[in-house]
Amino acid sequence: MIRPLNPRMAATVPPPVMAARRWLDGITFPEDRPLINVSQAAPMDAPPEGLRAAIAEAALTETAAHLYGPVLGLPELREELAAQWSAGYGGEIAPGQVAITQGCNQAFCAAIATLAADGDEVILPTPWYFNHKMWLDMAGIRAVPLATGDSLIPEVQRAGRLITDRTRAIVLVTPNNPAGVEYPAEVLAAFTALCRRHGIALILDETYRDYHSGKGAPHALFKDPDWADTLIHLYSFSKAYRLTGHRVGAIFAHQDRLAEVEKFLDTVAICPNQLGQRAALWGMRNLGDWLAGERQEILARRAAIEAGFPALEGWHLLGAGAYFAYAAHPWPVASDDLARRLVEEAGVLLLPGTMFHPEGDTGARKQLRIAFANIDAGGIARLFERLSAFRA
Incomplete structure (x- = not known):
């Protein structure tokens, strides 16, 4: 031992x-x-051949692709995310409300690091994504299980009964990992309202949003001009563009919170993967179809x-x-x-x-x-x- x-x-x-x-x-x-x-x-x-070619070209021709970059990510990628998310969700998201991370797991860890301390609590619906539970355990934060029953959809009333003075956030993953279910827009709106009433954060992990079965935006949370007061939104490029090995994710949050996120990211990675970020940006601009x-x-x-x-x-x-x-x-x-x-x-x-x-x-x-x-x-x-x- x-x-x-x-x-x-x-x-x-x-x-x-x-x-x-x-x-x-x-x-x-x-x-x-x-x-x-x-x-x-x-x-x-x-990844598709065009994306691999873009990675190769960046590796051969861009000196900056091999150097430290901004801790919160490439400005061009943050701007592209802000523009596409604003258009897709029908809201207003500024580039300063977006940060790039080394995968979505790091985005979750960074968010939690700004929210909770030793002995605090975070509510996780079960079945939960095991890496979320693992990080909370390592950080000394109590994961409070929220049973979802036969529907696998969390109930806001049941969640409300679990909130204490140590609760700092509720975490939702939709489409869900591991259950696959898609949380209805009205459920997400109800959880946002619950979190706002209690002054806690709603962490919404939408790693699999690109495979949602419905048409249009899966929710209207970004239409609220004050969305960043409550919502912390997470995303991953790993699944969308087959960039699992390049580790590129994103976090959408209040600009003041991202200033705290920057401390975390600077300590654990200094900056996101430079080639991965360029690949994500190229994918967003060229791989829609x-x-x-x-x-x-x-x-x-x-x-x-x-x-x-x-x-x-x-x-x-x-x-x-x-x-x-x-x-x-x-x-x-x-x-x-x-x-x-x-x-x-x-x-x-x-x-x-x-x-x-x-x-x-x-x-x-x-x-x-x-x-x-x-x-x-x-x-x-x-x-x-x-x-x-x-x-x-």
Whole structure:
């Protein structure tokens, strides 16, 4: 055992995706039955060729692409985000209300660092995104679980009963990770009003907004001229432009809060990835039609998931959307044990619901997350074949 060790770090769970990958150690999958990996929500393909060419050109011709840049990100990228978000959401967002981060996880960490201190509380709907819970644990901030019931949509009345004098924020993710569900605009508006009444922040993570199934803006929160008094909005370029390895995210917040965010970012990264930022900017300016096609493909995979689930005897699809399906299995086996067995017996790697709930949550023992965006229609069909044949 290493000594000394921060007890908060010791009490934080290992990264769930990495833990699940270790289940593969020592297992060989036959060529005619390769592993179906639906454990992680990440594009498996490289960015489109035009975007890769833009990255290469920047690397070869722009000296600034290899140097420190502004802590809060490239001014051009902040301006582009402010302009496109203002147009898309029908509100007024200034470039000074946008900062660029090393991925959306860093945006969340930076936001929390400005909001909460040791012993404070942040409300997380369950099932939660495990990295949000991990950061709160490491920071000594209590994650207060907000059960979402069968609908997987958080209820504002239930959330209101959890607010105390130590509550600093409520975190919502839509389309949701891990449940896939899309939160209705009226739910988001009600949570904004609740947070405003209590003087706390609403952190809205819209990493998967580009794959929302509805037309137009998913909510009207930015139409409020005082949105930045309550709302902290997070975004990721990883999924939209397949830039997972380049680590580019964004945070939209009050300019005064971003001055505090700057302290955090300067300490942990100094500046966002320079080539990644240029790639994100090029993508925003040139890949609108391509991204629309990517969205249609993800929606088609979602439809294939929804169409195939009724054939799985005893299974129940709880939620589906963006990159994820969240389901209840029929077996008298805890989901963490079942997930390990599915690797060896069915050649399927997915994540158990126990990774997205507080320890001891009985409902989580029946739940599994499937990151279906990683497989095409043929892969989805093969996934259903293996799940149908599996017996616990």
